[in-house]
Structure formats: C-alpha cells, structure tokens
Amino acid sequence: MDRISLEQLKDTFLATRTDWCVSLFMPTHRAGRDADQDPIRFKNLLRTADEGLLARGLRPGTIREILQAPHQMLADKGFWQGRSDGLAVFSTTDSCHFFRLPLTFDETVVISKRFHVKPLLPILASDGLFHILALSQNRVRLLEATRHTVHEIPLDGVPLSLAEAFPETAADRQVPFHSGTPAGAGKRPAMFYGHDIGNATKDRLLRWFRLLDKQLRDLLADRKSPLVLAGVDSLFPLYKEANTYPHLLDAGVAGNPEGLAPEELHAAAWDLVEPIFNATREAAAAQYRRLAGTGQTTGDLHDALAAAHHGRVEVLFVPVGVEVWGRFDPDSDRMDVHETPGPDDENLLDLAAIQALTKGGTVYAVAPQEIPDQAPLAAVFRY
Secondary structure, X not given: OOOOOHHHHHHHHOOOOOOOEEEEEEEOOOOOHHHHHHHHHHHHHHHHHHHHHHHOOOOHHHHHHHHHHHHHHHHOHHHHOOOOOEEEEEEOOXXXXXXXXXXXOOOEEEEEOOOOOHHHHHHHOOOOOEEEEEEOOOOEEEEEEOOOOEEEEOOOOOOOOHHHHOHHHOOOOOOOOOEOXXXXXXXXXXXXXXXXXXXXXXXXXXXXXXXXXXXXXXXXXXXXXXXXXXXXXXXXXXXXXXXOOOOEOOOOEEOOOOOOOHHHHHHHHHHHHHHHHHHHXXXXXXXXXXXXXXXXXXXXXXXXXXXXXXXOEEEEEEEOOOOOEEEXXXXXXXXXXXXXXXXXXXXXXXXXXXXXXXXXXXXXXXXXXXXXXXXXXXXXXXX
C-alpha cells in the first residue's frame, strides 16, 4: 500500500497544470482469481485513455509520452505484487504518480488540464481514515483503516519489540501472570495487569514507546485521523504518557493483540471510532443549519469555490459520485459550468474540496442525500 498526503496534493497535483493530465482509477484485488484479471483491466483503461487523447487531437508520439510510465507499470510484475484495494494513477508527459490504496474505486479515466483527485477524498476527508496501534512487549503493528478496509503499515527504523529495543535485557524474566483465556477462536485474549510489570520494565517500555511515538508523529504528521490503542491494560497509561499525537483516543481495544488478525482489530476499533465520526459530522451539519441565513454558509457551488480558493471555508460537505464539469478563474471569481466536460474543464466539486482541504478546512465526502438541506454542496465560512 502507498501513502498520499495533503502536502502531495499541494505540491504536485494542484501545482500540475499542463496540456493534458490523465487520471486512472480502478479496483484491485490482493489475491485470488480476480487479482489475475487486474492487469487486463488496467490495460483496458490505458486503451480508453489512448482513444480519449487521440480524440482530443494529440499526436501518437505525444500520447506515447503521456502513457509511457503506466505501460511500464503494466509490464512490471513486481508492481502488481504490492496491491491494495484500489489503484490510482496520474500521468502527464513529464511525470507519473501511482497510489495503491485501501479504497475501492470505480473504473474511471479522466483526461483534463488538471489531475482528477475527488475519488481520493474518502481517505483524505475528516471522517474517512483511522489508525490502530497494536502493542505488546513482543510485537507492535500499525494498521491504517477505513470503514471497509484495513492494512498494515511498515514501521521502519524503530524496534518492533521490547527485546529488540533493549537486547541486553532480553533474557530478563517476564512475569507471565494473567487472567482470562488465551487468544483463540471465540475467546478473549489474555489480560495482563499493571502489577505484573516491574519498575525496570516500565522504564524500558516508556523509553521504547517514546521511540514509537516519534515514528508515528512523523508518519501521521499531516493527519487528523483517530488513533486507537490495542493492548493489555497495563500498557495504556505508559503509552499515553509517551504519546504526543493529538488524536489518540482515550478508549482502546483491551486485551493481548498478538493473536488477532487485522480484521479482528479493525472490527473492535471501528466500534470506538464510528460514534466519533458520526458525532463530528452531525455537529458540522448542525453548525451549517444553525448559521444558515447569516452569510456564513452557502449551498452554491460558485460561492463555495470562491471562498475555498481564498481559504475561507471551514467546513465543506461534497457529494460522492457526482461530477460538475466546467472552469473557474480564481482571479476574476468567474465560473462556467458545462453539461459535458470540455477540453479545458475540470470537476468543480473536486476543485472545491481539494482547495478547502489544502487550506485547512474540514471536508466530508458523503452521499448526495446526506448533504445538509439537500443542497448541491454545503459550506461553512470562517468569516
């Protein structure tokens, strides 16, 4: 799995405006019979992109330049071994970016003057992503999750166990007292309690957790995603003492996580984060309704776009699965909307959402019927 950040959107996607940008999206499969068909589906997308570029009057040589890197990816067997749930590819004549992400995309080809990034909103939006830190003295894992997916993120450059952090003390006796039953099908994991950890071990754990915290702080630097701890009760207060990530939840998944699959940890953690996501989104919708008519909200795309470009959007609701094609000139605040995308058009909902996100706003990508007041979109202004 690959990672995408708001900084990349600012520095790469929003900055890239060239003659033609090709954006490709498709679902992928980690294993099984469907996985064997993924390269074929990607080849079909490239054919569609080729035909679309040809229809726009590009010469075959230029088309080959734009699609050269994606064609190389198609032939690279190693690339297809690192799949997640969805693939996004962005290519121009002089650059190509790809992301294997825990999102299931519809098969889509967009050819425009700017990259089409709206399908990425569920992983960038404020209620689309959370993380799970599974802790034990013998093993630590970081999981990245959405509502429907979960995947482990490698933790490079930090010790992944207490023994690895302090090899000189690895032979020390660890007290095995516990209550509960061993982890297994239909059983709760063993529970270890604070009085089983001596002061020397507590000190080593705290020092190790500070190393982990520094790594997580770097990995999640531009995130606002909730972080859920999974571990035995005695580790919770120690990790919280070392923690500097501001979105760590007070509640966690109690029990030894060593024998639990990512899917089991995901199910338990989702029970904790879903109410938070729902409450935050409902509070934002209530704020929109409360301020309606005061000049601090709008359901108008033009007004929202202009405000987003000037950094005035505090909260924005945009509908998933909806496209509005046209052009927006931020210098004159002029917007033109077209029923079908023209050569210089871009998805204006996409543009509003990304501008709001990259300028510090909170964005919710929701079903059209969940937009407050059933408007085309809904924005709350900072001022």
